[in-house]
Amino acid sequence: MPESDAPRTIESVENALGVLDELEARETVGVSELAEALDRSKGTVHTHLATLAKHGYVVNDDGRYRLSLRYLGLAEAAKSHVGSYDAVTRELDDLAATHGERAQFAVEEGGKAVYVYRATGSDAVNPSADIGRYEHLHSIGLGKAILSVLPEARVDAIVAEHGLPERTAETVTSREALAEELDRVRERGYAVDDEERVHGIRCVAMPLVTGESEPVGAMSVSGPASRMTDDRIQSEILPDLRQAVNVVEVNAELG
The missing domain is CATH 1.10.10.10 (Winged helix-like DNA-binding domain superfamily/Winged helix DNA-binding domain)
Known part of the structure; x- marks a missing residue:
């Protein structure tokens, strides 16, 4: 602007x-x-x-x-704007407990991803809860999952406003590369942060979409690259993440 x-x-x-x-x-x-x-x-x-x-x-x-402590009340009021928040937290708690890693939920606000909830498993690294922190959408799995279900014009507007800053050598930093990455996310139904924000950390994320095809946010599981192998993601984590997303989306539609 x-x-x-x-x-x-x-x-x-x-x-x-x-x-x-x-x-x-x-x-x-x-x-x-x-x-x-x-x-x-x-x-x-x-x-x-x-x-x-x-x-x-x-x-x-x-x-x-x-x-x-007034901010606790403000936070609770803000949560009311997130559909099926209770279902989200239950499913993330279960994912974290089952896989021992971090499970997270983020929404898009102002063209960035904001962390709304985080659950930590027994083996989770860096368990501090950065709730309320904003991140560029293109550099995290949660953000790419959200971008994949936004209209192209909205993606263009976000990139124009916030750019594509490099966080690590793996970060997508061109609009063309981002478009190709989002096509892959849409094709397979999930996004992967392959050490794109933090060296040594991988993340798999899926978008949450309501019946009106509007993105509610995204859910993810993340951990050390040494543990978050392609085989483990495909055979162990993705089936549970898909089920968790489905549960939350059904709750949102019934609500």
Whole structure:
């Protein structure tokens, strides 16, 4: 989007959101630390913190600030926009327990994939839950699964807005290569992240589609490349992932 066509924004709101982003990355933080991280004056940062605290978005613990538990309520409200969320979490929990790996669910928002739920099995690597984190769609299995069921014009718009940045040497970085990859995903019904976002990690993902052919999101199982072999994906993981997706889609239609 040309700069002249970009929507106007409010600088004070931008600054407040910067404060919240920094608080999200830390357990607690003082005014001076936060001012330095944001390259803002202590007075400006303190004013933002005081305003956010007044409205219940942050908590002041003896001069150390943290996010408030109000975000739990906001998160629950956001989940209500995800159809069959309970079915999704049940199926992902079962996938993680059965295969010992990470099982994840993401939706598309603003042209990126946002992680909504993650279940970790007994052998899962990096089990931290990056819920709410946004990723470029083209560089993860979940994202490619979602792109495969979006209209071509929407895919073009997403690429035009966000580009195709390289995460590893395996990442698809051209529109032509992405089109070929999405054709493969449509043909076989699933996407594979072959160390395209993180070296050493492979992922297999399938889109969730409602009866109106609208993508709800995507579900995946991921793990170390040494364990996520083609044979294991085909014989063990894909049958269970297909069943999980089918259960969620049926629940969505019945709901």
